[in-house]
Amino acid sequence: xxxxxEVENLVKVYKGGVRAVDGISFSIKEREIFxxxxxxxAGKSTTIKCVIGLLRPTSGTIRVLGADVRRDPGVVxxxxxxxxxxxxxxxxxxxxxxxxxxxxxxxxSRAEIRRRGEEVLKLFGLWERRNDTADTYSGGMxxxxxxxxxxxxxxxxxxxxxPTLGLDVQTRKTIWEYIEAxxxxxxxxxxxxxxxxxxxxxxxxxxxxxxRGRIVALDRPGALKAAIGGDLITVRFSSGDGLEPVxxxxxxxxxxxxxxxxxxxxxxxxxxxxxxxLIPRIVRLAGEHGIGIHSIRLKRPTLxxxxxxxxxxxxxxxxxxxxxxxxxxxxxxxxxx
Numbered sequence: 001x002x003x004x005x006e007v008e009n010l011v012k013v014y015k016g017g018v019r020a021v022d023g024i025s026f027s028i029k030e031r032e033i034f035x036x037x038x039x040x041x042a043g044k045s046t047t048i049k050c051v052i053g054l055l056r057p058t059s060g061t062i063r064v065l066g067a068d069v070r071r072d073p074g075v076v077x078x079x080x081x082x083x084x085x086x087x088x089x090x091x092x093x094x095x096x097x098x099x100x101x102x103x104x105x106x107x108x109s110r111a112e113i114r115r116r117g118e119e120v121l122k123l124f125g126l127w128e129r130r131n132d133t134a135d136t137y138s139g140g141m142x143x144x145x146x147x148x149x150x151x152x153x154x155x156x157x158x159x160x161x162x163p164t165l166g167l168d169v170q171t172r173k174t175i176w177e178y179i180e181a182x183x184x185x186x187x188x189x190x191x192x193x194x195x196x197x198x199x200x201x202x203x204x205x206x207x208x209x210x211x212r213g214r215i216v217a218l219d220r221p222g223a224l225k226a227a228i229g230g231d232l233i234t235v236r237f238s239s240g241d242g243l244e245p246v247x248x249x250x251x252x253x254x255x256x257x258x259x260x261x262x263x264x265x266x267x268x269x270x271x272x273x274x275x276x277x278l279i280p281r282i283v284r285l286a287g288e289h290g291i292g293i294h295s296i297r298l299k300r301p302t303l304x305x306x307x308x309x310x311x312x313x314x315x316x317x318x319x320x321x322x323x324x325x326x327x328x329x330x331x332x333x334x335x336x337x
Contacts, residue, residue, distance in 0.1 A: 035204030140171035231275030238292030
């Protein structure tokens with residue numbers, strides 16, 4: 001399978017010396033959903049903007065469908081669709097008018113816009129509301145219309161930057177269904193940035209985890225989770241004193257791959273398998289050393305655990321503030337209008 005996107009040693013340094021992207025390399029296969037996972041400030045949006053030609057890289061090489069982004073930006077932009085974090089929909093226009101405007105930007109004929117517009121509006125469940133102004137749409141409908149506008153010229157690659165940011169869980173899952181349908185029905189390549197672990201896990205064929213401008217892990221979600229162990233036991237001890245003998249004994253138990261203290265004060269014990277059989281032994285070891293256990297849990301590894309494993313912190317730290325910031329910006333923009 002050919003590569004739809006190839007990125008080699010991409011570096012982007014902003015004024016003031018801020019190194020937003022620090023020498024990353026990756027490729028995306030044709031018809032693949034590629035997830036780019038990381039918190040606010042990790043370099044996701046900077047990367048996607050460099051790849052589609054909205055930002056000029058400081059250094060590195062980017063090829064999209066074989067075309068160099070720097071040398072042939074027009075060729076690249078005609079082949080891709082892009083939906084940014086904040087919707088580019090004009091809420092004074094109807095859904096149909098927004099699509100028509102976008103189609104004319106790509107020099108499509110009126111007949112072609114009518115045909116393709118009906119197709120994408122029906123795909124996203126917006127056909128019945130096509131003549132309503134966008135200011136009457138819900139947040140989920142606006143996002144669906146924004147993605148529909150990115151599809152009017154039938155791009156070969158669709159770039160989605162945080163497509164479900166700030167949406168409720170039900171609407172988010174509806175968007176997921178549309179994204180999966182795009183790949184299944186149109187054999188489209190999709191580059192998806194997100195900071196939602198479940199979103200990356202459900203949608204992506206492969207996931208790249210980016211942290212502070214560097215890719216720290218890249219593989220299939222299942223492979224990333226399997227790489228850190230078969231089961232994960234989390235333990236919060238009642239006291240932090242006198243733990244060293246207990247921790248040393250835990251590390252010596254058969255099947256234990258890692259015992260690590262997380263920033264939240266919880267110890268994470270990665271085991272190859274049969275974690276449920278290990279829990280009684282952990283309780284006995286703690287009791288033998290006079291250490292109490294406040295809580296103990298067993299679970300299969302998730303992408304949260306993968307992210308924590310590679311970065312030493314949880315991605316949730318930045319979620320709330322980012323969503324609130326974007327909501328405030330959007331609200332201020334609409335009030336000014």
